[in-house]
Amino acid sequence: MESIIFSGTAHPEFARKVSEHSNIPLGRTEINRFKDGEIWVKFVDNVRLKHVFLIQPTFPPAENLLELLIMIDAAKRASAWKITVVIPYYGYARQDRKDEPRVAITARLIADMLESAGASRVLTMDLHVSQIQGFFNIPVDHIYYSMILADKIRDIGITDLVVVSPDVGGVKMARAYSKKLKADLAIIDKRRPDKNKVDIMNIIGNIEGKNVILVDDIIDTGGTVVKAAEALKKNGAKNIFAACSHPLFSADAVEKLRDSVIEKIFVSDTIPLGDKIARSGNKIEVTTTTKLFANAVKNIATGESVSSLFTEDDK
Ligand code: R5P
Numbered sequence: 001m002e003s004i005i006f007s008g009t010a011h012p013e014f015a016r017k018v019s020e021h022s023n024i025p026l027g028r029t030e031i032n033r034f035k036d037g038e039i040w041v042k043f044v045d046n047v048r049l050k051h052v053f054l055i056q057p058t059f060p061p062a063e064n065l066l067e068l069l070i071m072i073d074a075a076k077r078a079s080a081w082k083i084t085v086v087i088p089y090y091g092y093a094r095q096d097r098k099d100e101p102r103v104a105i106t107a108r109l110i111a112d113m114l115e116s117a118g119a120s121r122v123l124t125m126d127l128h129v130s131q132i133q134g135f136f137n138i139p140v141d142h143i144y145y146s147m148i149l150a151d152k153i154r155d156i157g158i159t160d161l162v163v164v165s166p167d168v169g170g171v172k173m174a175r176a177y178s179k180k181l182k183a184d185l186a187i188i189d190k191r192r193p194d195k196n197k198v199d200i201m202n203i204i205g206n207i208e209g210k211n212v213i214l215v216d217d218i219i220d221t222g223g224t225v226v227k228a229a230e231a232l233k234k235n236g237a238k239n240i241f242a243a244c245s246h247p248l249f250s251a252d253a254v255e256k257l258r259d260s261v262i263e264k265i266f267v268s269d270t271i272p273l274g275d276k277i278a279r280s281g282n283k284i285e286v287t288t289t290t291k292l293f294a295n296a297v298k299n300i301a302t303g304e305s306v307s308s309l310f311t312e313d314d315k
Pocket residue numbers: 094166167169170196198216217218219220221222223224225
């Protein structure tokens with residue numbers, strides 16, 4: 001069955017590269033707004049009986065998600081054979097459980113919305129927690145930034161390296177990096193007295209006199225990673241690096257990172273950064289995931305396994 005890629009407006013450059021690397025054509029769309037802001041979508045190219053790949057990360061504003069939902073609906077009503085939504089960054093993933101009374105499980109709500117709109121498969125990377133896959137009743141292919149970033153860090157050749165998770169929730173991801181880099185693992189016991197507020201309680205593991213790399217799925221305000229870096233420095237760490245899969249960099253995160261004790265922040269390109277790299281004094285370094293996504297898209301299109309692209313150590 002023929003395949004075609006379409007991009008939403010959130011990150012067209014990402015979709016263009018995935019199309020280029022996968023050799024699957026990038027279809028034309030018309031995405032416009034009514035005067036009041038309502039979104040209007042039309043596929044210019046025919047999608048009838050095609051495998052349609054819709055690429056859109058769902059970082060805020062919520063319009064990015066809404067646009068994706070409308071694209072799914074348009075593809076479904078135009079008789080697409082299958083609709084695979086490629087969500088490099090799955091927004092709202094942090095709201096994955098009822099951790100206090102009277103709150104929503106928004107990560108589940110979004111999954112329901114994508115499915116009801118007509119998505120038949122999801123491809124995403126580094127979900128905040130991998131259990132979110134179970135919020136869907138359609139197949140979810142989950143890939144990992146560690147599949148490429150660990151090689152890059154190894155190539156830099158940082159000696160005496162310890163991988164640090166800035167909170168207990170991130171241990172699984174940090175363990176993957178520590179296995180791949182054959183480095184020790186340390187964990188920070190972080191508490192959140194309130195949303196976007198961070199308290200560092202303890203460092204579990206030996207970081208004294210070591211170079212460290214903090215790994216996290218998301219950097220949002222930068223509070224977690226900057227406070228963690230300060231605590232590590234205070235406790236005798238040498239050079240401190242950071243890595244994150246999804247650089248949201250909201251509020252004054254970039255300035256906070258620029259002025260922090262962190263030497264370099266390695267991030268993926270699931271979210272466009274605009275002038276943030278320059279504003280960080282070039283502390284931020286991007287490693288593209290578009291080849292990785294292109295390989296996964298190709299395998300999905302040809303019915304091959306996606307898990308064959310990674311090893312147990314990547315997870
Ligand atoms: C939390 O569980 C996540 O893994 C990140 O540590 C968190 O979202 C980062 O947020 P911020 O940069 O605002 O501290």
